[in-house]
Amino acid sequence: MKKIILFASLLFVGFITNAQNINYEVSFEDALLKAKEQGKPLAVLLMMRMPSNANLKIDGLNTKSITDQFNQLFINFKASREDTARAAAIIKKYKINRFPSFVFIDAKGGFMFTDIAKMARADNLQEIINKAINFSTQKSMVxxxxxxxxxxxxxxxxxxxxxxxxxxxxxxxxxxxxxxxxxxxxxxxxxxxxxxxxxxxxxxxxxxxxxxxxxxxxxxxxxxxxxxxxxxxxxxxxxxxxxxxxxxxxxxxxxxxxxxxxxxxxxxxxxxxxxxxxxxxxxxxxxxxxDTSQYITHAMRFYDRHYMNISIDSLQKRDSLKLNKAKANGTVTEFYDSTTQKLKRRTTFAYPKNNADALVLNNVAWKFYEMASKEEQLTKAMLWSRRAIELEPTSGYYDTYAHILYRLRLYSEAEANQKKAIELAKEEKTDVAPFQRKLKKMISKTL
Structure with missing residues (x-):
């Protein structure tokens, strides 16, 4: 499948689906115009499609005081990353690579800042609201x-x-x-x-x-x-x-x-x-x-040396050590918990929820699927893809593996692994339609 991008924080709070109390504008252009006319900052909420079994926590966003502030103090717009017609230009312009995220823009159209949309807790959102209002009173980036x-x-x-x-x-x-x-x-x-x-x-x-x-x-x-x-x-x-x-x-x-x-x-x-x-x-x-030639030459040596010449156990241990290091280097903030009426500490850090090495190998394998023309190069990509699956068997990684097998004209193996991708996608409760369409093309030899 296409290059997989994982946006991660272990405090990641999920995808909002039904926060109906916030009034969102129909289009980004309408929202910008309305923000200018009313002299209010614009709050853009960019989301991503999540598996149906994900633990979605949006209690903070549904808190009345929070929704009231968004409606009274901001003009609001939201879009899903998958809705390219509405979101792609915003994501590209403001270089958004974490989802869900907020983008705040002042009344003049000047960029203020972006932040992860942690929607589970009202106090997190209140901090973001306060920051945005403070920024909106300052000199515009424009x-x-x-x-x-x-x-x-x-x-x-x-x-x-x-x-x-x-x-x-x-x-x-x-x-x-x-x-x-x-x-x-x-x-x-x-x-x-x-x-x-x-x-x-x-x-x-x-x-x-x-x-x-x-x-x-x-x-x-x-x-x-x-x-x-x-x-x-x-x-x-x-x-x-x-x-x-x-x-x-x-x-x-x-x-x-x-x-x-x-x-x-x-x-x-x-x-x-x-x-x-x-x-x-x-x-x-x-x-x-x-520079495809130089890229492929260097990549073949690099990924073999750092990802294929060590055991699965060693790679998994390395991933665990990176996670521990990310925790140790996290940002510690203090906040008042109104429930317990005590001052507490919270550590925030970013780290992929999935195995980082598997992600790297899958993505470079897909690049080779798109770029490589020689059988030797595609075979190398196949081995990387297989290692990614060994580290973490997911529907996306099986999809990549099946595509490479198809390019190698190993059609029956490609179909078998695409069926495995579909099977895993159902277990993961992700959209199986793209995988099914690719399988049909593999069977008809039109991929």
């Missing part, structure tokens, strides 16, 4: 964008603009920080907070901004020794992601390699993870620039 496009480049404006974007969860500020450092005197780079600001802005790894952040190595090293782990990880991810995306957009191999080298350097004591990090970034680059 105004910042207009000033920048008009040529405003003062250091004070650029810092304010970057901080605004960071507050909205936008980490791609590499071009802005490049403009910002042009306003700085060398003496200012001796300030810890100034260097920290540059690094948090995610400069391109080969940019002038990053090079200037390295001028005072003592400060640079101190930042990576003293800042909290989450801050350091966020800085590194911003630098890596901004650099690799720019490399893809400009087909800049040197920048891609510099980004991969930096990603590798963040794993100072783990050679295996360092190697995985380097290769993952280069594979991302080759796939992004549609």
């Amino acid at each position: 105004d910042y964008d207009s000033m920048y496009n008009a040529g405003v480049r003062s250091a004070s404006f650029l810092k304010e603009y970057i901080i605004k974007r960071q507050g909205a969860g936008l980490s791609n500020n590499a071009n802005l920080i490049e403009d910002y450092v042009n306003n700085l005197a060398i003496a200012e780079l001796a300030r810890y907070e100034e260097v920290l600001f540059i690094l948090k802005s995610g400069p391109y790894i080969d940019s002038n901004a990053y090079k200037l952040a390295l001028i005072n190595r003592n400060i640079y090293d101190s930042i990576y020794k003293t800042e909290p782990l989450q801050t350091r990880v966020a800085m590194n991810n911003a630098i890596i992601n901004n650099s690799i995306q720019s490399a893809i957009a400009n087909k800049n191999l040197r920048r891609a390699q510099a980004s991969a080298n930096f990603a590798r350097s963040t794993w100072t004591k783990n050679y295996v993870e360092a190697d995985k990090s380097w290769n993952s970034r280069m594979l991302q680059y080759y796939h992004g620039v549609s």
